[in-house]
Amino acid sequence: MSASSTSSHAVPASGMDNTTETPGERAPLVLGTGDFHTVTNQVCRVTEHPNVPMAWYIAFGVSLALLGGLGVAVNYLIFTGVGVWGLNNPVMWAFDITNFVFWVGIGHAGTLISAILFLFRQKWRTGINRFAEAMTIFAVICAGLFPGIHIGRIWFAYWLFPIPNQMEMWPQFRSPLLWDVFAVSTYFTVSLVFWYIGLIPDLATLRDRAKGTIQQFAYGLFALGWRGSARHWHRYEVAYLLLAALATPLVLSVHSVVSFDFAVSQLPGWHTTIFPPYFVAGAIFSGFAMVVTLAVPARELFGLKDLITIRHLDNMNKVILVTGCMVGYAYSMEFFIAWYSGAPYEQFTFINRAFGQYWWAYWIMVSCNVITPQLFWFKKVRTSIPAMFALSLFVNVGMWFERYVIIVSSLANDFLPSSWDQFIPTWVDIATMLGAFGLFGVLFLLFCRYLPMIAIAEVKGVMPQANPHWDGYAKGHCAHGQCSHGHQAHGHDSHGQHGGAPAGSKPAFQDPRPGQP
Amino acid sequence: MTTIATPSSTSGPASTEPSVAQTWGLVARFANPADLVHAAHEVRKTGYRYWDCHSPFPVHGIDPAMGINRTILPVVVFAAGATGCTLGFLLQAFTNSFGSSIWALVWVTGYPFMISGKPLLSVPAFVPVMFEVTILFSALTAAFGMLAFNQLPELYHPLLKHPGFGRATDDGFFISIEARDPQFLRSKTGEFLKSLGASSVEVVES
Structure with a gap:
């Protein structure tokens, strides 16, 4: 049942249960094969196959229709004004900023998987990091749409950036809204670069397998002439490690800055010091749920069950459980602090949240984010495909409502009862919200079709066969004496090891080639 | 997939081959990462300067084996x-x-x-x-x-058009030695690579 029943030379059976680990022996992450060529084939056949599953066309059609709705709604908004949304005097932010925060949050799981799990040497990330990173980029595109269109006079959107102009007018850098511009645009740029650097070796794989001229040219252009050189891999790994180390504080900063948009204001329900960590935990929570939502159908549809195994999904569900508990803790701590602060407006806001006009949104949020994820304590639930898919959808819904509750309920009932109002979304609000899902779906489905959904090179690097000291190679080779030349550490992760030599320690033999930085 | 020709068919007597000026170098394929690391160690020990290893993923221990300096x-x-x-x-x-x-x-x-x-x-x-x-x-x-x-992008490279080298991004482990290396002698270098356990040694045209 677990890895212990298979010797380290045997090929792990396709569909085996690799969720249980025997101490001292790692459960396999790649099932059904012991050779690298099969892994290449499994991933590449998705992009190379002339036909795609009917489900892809259906999903693409639905996404395209929603995207069309987005186009209509956004154009109507731009030509008419933000009055076409259901905004009113106290509730000046509603669906727009809810969607913005929701989509930025979705993106965070991708960076967590690609950067933070990388720094922690979590090998299982290799199966899911590529499409989680793609999800990040597409989610940030969706997020970036909303601040752009909610400003009203969209033709002045360039005022967000410090561009010299004849009005001698500059952005106000003490505002969290401007920090947001820098945080989100940096986040998008760095995520894109990180994703692309990871893609280069896999694009080279697709280039070398491509049959058609167009594919050869397109993949070849973006593969930049990658030829798997060890001298290139060395710098590549160092760069990858650096990017991971830079993306880690970046991702924490981005949602912290997003939370400052609220926390720095004086509004009861927003003015809270717990917001940065609470928002980051919530972002990872919702993002992992989205990864599960996408991974479950993708692995079924494209036959990637041996690369995205139950173990990967099990691990992600554990992360959902942990971050769900953090979010639940934050909800209760907000209530505690509201009571403990003694501030009547703060106390009113939280009682109003749970029992006021938006009680239904609040309790949707609590049941989807705190109560249902508790089912993930049971391994049966964590490893059941239908259960995790349903729960991940619940989390997505719950996290959308979390932002809705924070934004709308705090604004609708602020200090003066005379200014209270209720927010009722219009069809434009709803079309824009659904349209963002359409935009995301279109981008993601195109990615699934034309780019390697799984990091081929990285998955190969975590297979036991990738280690030169694997038992299967043991006989004879060490006798030649190549083991005496200072391997620092064996078989841990595919990246960063070579760059991991202590600073200042020179390899025993110098590279004699001149001019190689 | 193209199979790589046996060494005897390509690295024969120099007289029947094209002139050395057209030869970019030799490329040898190895069966697995362990063989590659071992061979890289030997190639470096022999004193070659213009050579490289090619693998579909970064191989552990290849940097010390090749003597690659840490990048700045x-x-x-x-x-x-x-x-x-x-x-x-x-x-x-x-x-x-x-x-x-x-x-x-x-x-x-x-x-x-x-x-x-x-x-x-x-x-x-x-x-x-x-x-x-x-x-x-x-x-x-x-x-x-x-x-x-890394001097990328480098969209043209003699290795990239070499048939069979595409396996370097799939499951092939290669060592290439360039003809401009002072120690490079096609027959001698070919024999040397073969003695390291290469399953095939081929001439790469520039």
Whole structure:
């Protein structure tokens, strides 16, 4: 049942249960094969196959229709004004900023998987990091749409950036809204670069397998002439490690800055010091749920069950459980602090949240984010495909409502009862919200079709066969004496090891080639 | 997949081959990462200078085996990060703190923003943007610096058009030795690579 029943030379059976680990022996992450060529084939056949599953066309059609709705709604908004949304005097932010925060949050799981799990040497990330990173980029595109269109006079959107102009007018850098511009645009740029650097070796794989001229040219252009050189891999790994180390504080900063948009204001329900960590935990929570939502159908549809195994999904569900508990803790701590602060407006806001006009949104949020994820304590639930898919959808819904509750309920009932109002979304609000899902779906489905959904090179690097000291190679080779030349550490992760030599320690033999930085 | 021809068919007597000027080098295929590391160790020990290993993923222990020096990329990235941090600060101090003019360079003037009684040079409020610009500069330098040091993009390379070399991005482990290496002698180098356990040794035309 677990890895212990298979010797380290045997090929792990396709569909085996690799969720249980025997101490001292790692459960396999790649099932059904012991050779690298099969892994290449499994991933590449998705992009190379002339036909795609009917489900892809259906999903693409639905996404395209929603995207069309987005186009209509956004154009109507731009030509008419933000009055076409259901905004009113106290509730000046509603669906727009809810969607913005929701989509930025979705993106965070991708960076967590690609950067933070990388720094922690979590090998299982290799199966899911590529499409989680793609999800990040597409989610940030969706997020970036909303601040752009909610400003009203969209033709002045360039005022967000410090561009010299004849009005001698500059952005106000003490505002969290401007920090947001820098945080989100940096986040998008760095995520894109990180994703692309990871893609280069896999694009080279697709280039070398491509049959058609167009594919050869397109993949070849973006593969930049990658030829798997060890001298290139060395710098590549160092760069990858650096990017991971830079993306880690970046991702924490981005949602912290997003939370400052609220926390720095004086509004009861927003003015809270717990917001940065609470928002980051919530972002990872919702993002992992989205990864599960996408991974479950993708692995079924494209036959990637041996690369995205139950173990990967099990691990992600554990992360959902942990971050769900953090979010639940934050909800209760907000209530505690509201009571403990003694501030009547703060106390009113939280009682109003749970029992006021938006009680239904609040309790949707609590049941989807705190109560249902508790089912993930049971391994049966964590490893059941239908259960995790349903729960991940619940989390997505719950996290959308979390932002809705924070934004709308705090604004609708602020200090003066005379200014209270209720927010009722219009069809434009709803079309824009659904349209963002359409935009995301279109981008993601195109990615699934034309780019390697799984990091081929990285998955190969975590297979036991990738280690030169694997038992299967043991006989004879060490006798030649190549083991005496200072391997620092064996078989841990595919990246960063070579760059991991202590600073200042020179390899025993110098590279004699001149001019190689 | 194209199978690589046996060594005897390509590295025969020099007289029947094209002239050395047209030969870019030799490429030898090895069965697995262990053989590659072992062979790389031997090639370096023999004193070759213009040679390389090619693998579908980074192989453990290949750097010490080949004698690859640690890259200076992290130093460059640090410098870029420091530059970004400084520029981030200067941007905000110029646009928000002082009414200074840099008209000699660009026709722009800063503006002293007075916001909620904060000092004009309110450094804590500038930290988030300084941080983001630091990360932006560092990350772009890490990515493009890596490409530059690797001399990529290099869309044309003799190895890329060599039949069978495509396996280097799939499941093939290769060592290439260039003809410009002072020690390179086609027959001798070919024999040497073969003695290291290469399953095939082929001539790469330039």
